[in-house]
Amino acid sequence: MHNETSTSATPTHIEISLVSDQACLLQFSDSISDEVADQISLVTTALQNHQGIIDLIPSYTTLLVVFDAGCFDRFAIQKTLQSVLAKVDWSSAGNRISxxxxxxxxxxxxxxxxxxxxxxxxxxxxxxxxxxxxxxxxxxxxxxxxxxxxxxxxxxxxxxxxxxxxxxxxxxxxxxxxxxxxxxxxxxxxxxxxxxxxxxxxxxxxxxxxxxxxxxxxxxxxxxxxxxxxxxxxxxxxxxx
Structure with missing residues (x-):
């Protein structure tokens, strides 16, 4: 393992879209970069042990969040994701251990x-x-x-x-x-x-x-x-x- 030295700025806007009754897509950017990948990694870590989250599928610029429909309706999952995003320490992305x-x-x-x-x-x-x-x-x-x-x-x-x-x-x-x-x-x-x-x-x-x-x-x-x-x-x- 080793420390990454790249820096990561706070994302200006992360779009949350409901793509099914059990999944939301978080769109971080339209372009691929280490900075965006670090942001996705931080959010993935923040959501990993969250009750009601079934699966997390990161990609180049997005994160697919699969959730338990018995725990969240369409409004509750978006509110939960917004709350998690607001608490992420974006400045720690540059210190990621890889x-x-x-x-x-x-x-x-x-x-x-x-x-x-x-x-x-x-x-x-x-x-x-x-x-x-x-x-x-x-x-x-x-x-x-x-x-x-x-x-x-x-x-x-x-x-x-x-x-x-x-x-x-x-x-x-x-x-x-x-x-x-x-x-x-x-x-x-x-x-x-x-x-x-x-x-x-x-x-x-x-x-x-x-x-x-x-x-x-x-x-x-x-x-x-x-x-x-x-x-x-x-x-x-x-x-x-």
């Missing part, structure tokens, strides 16, 4: 079929693509469409690449990929259109654990290059392409 996750990656042609194309698109050699991707510390801004899929940003500007025009129908478990300003690890076998650079033997989801996912919103994530031999020794496989 959990760091280090993920080993084998950046090899057998498991990184888009590595060469990414290098060509970015006008870099493969070694430089690997160096840039693995020497950047990313923030988990949001958890996505499947358990454990964390949207990590931001990739170095030199590595900004578009998604594939034709998504793959099946991306292997543990694939490490980039798209636009983001990077991610596929925690399960799913379709996907991101550019795949390599693969990790590390499991992103542990179904027997209470915490379930290795990466949570707000975590810091680094990728550590590993050799093919290390990858195989740690349970990695080269199947899937």
């Amino acid at each position: 959990h760091e996750v280090v993920i080993p990656v084998y950046y090899g042609p057998e498991v990184g079929p888009d590595l060469e194309d990414v290098a060509k698109h970015c006008q870099l050699d493969i070694e430089e693509v690997i160096r840039l991707h693995s020497t950047t510390t990313y923030r988990a801004y949001a958890i996505g469409f499947t358990p454990g899929f964390a949207f990590l940003g931001n990739t170095p500007e030199a590595l900004h690449v578009p998604r594939k025009t034709t998504p793959r129908l099946k991306v292997p478990l543990g694939s490490v990929a980039i798209a636009e300003r983001q990077t991610a690890v596929y925690p399960s076998v799913t379709p996907g259109g991101w550019q795949i650079l390599g693969r990790t033997p590390t499991k992103l989801v542990d179904w027997t654990s209470d915490s379930l996912a290795l990466i949570k919103a707000g975590d810091s994530v680094r990728f550590k290059p590993m050799s093919k031999e290390e990858f195989l020794a740690q349970g990695g496989n080269l199947d899937g392409f």
Whole structure:
């Protein structure tokens, strides 16, 4: 764990919208930034143990609050959220303690079929693509469409690449990929259109654990290059392409 040194100003306006009879959406901003992410993290923490709150789903600029309709009607939940927001110490966001996750990656042609194309698109050699991707510390801004899929940003500007025009129908478990300003690890076998650079033997989801996912919103994530031999020794496989 380590302290974040960024500062966070008081948000000028947080919009609260009722999106169903059991959920409210808090809109913090229209733009993605560490400052907004810190604000969302503070509110998530403030609401975590609040009676009647069932689930909290943070994203880049929003927080979805799922509540017990037996505890709140549409007016009571909005009043409660406004009360919580009024008590948040926004100045403490810069002192956030972040959990760091280090993920080993084998950046090899057998498991990184888009590595060469990414290098060509970015006008870099493969070694430089690997160096840039693995020497950047990313923030988990949001958890996505499947358990454990964390949207990590931001990739170095030199590595900004578009998604594939034709998504793959099946991306292997543990694939490490980039798209636009983001990077991610596929925690399960799913379709996907991101550019795949390599693969990790590390499991992103542990179904027997209470915490379930290795990466949570707000975590810091680094990728550590590993050799093919290390990858195989740690349970990695080269199947899937």
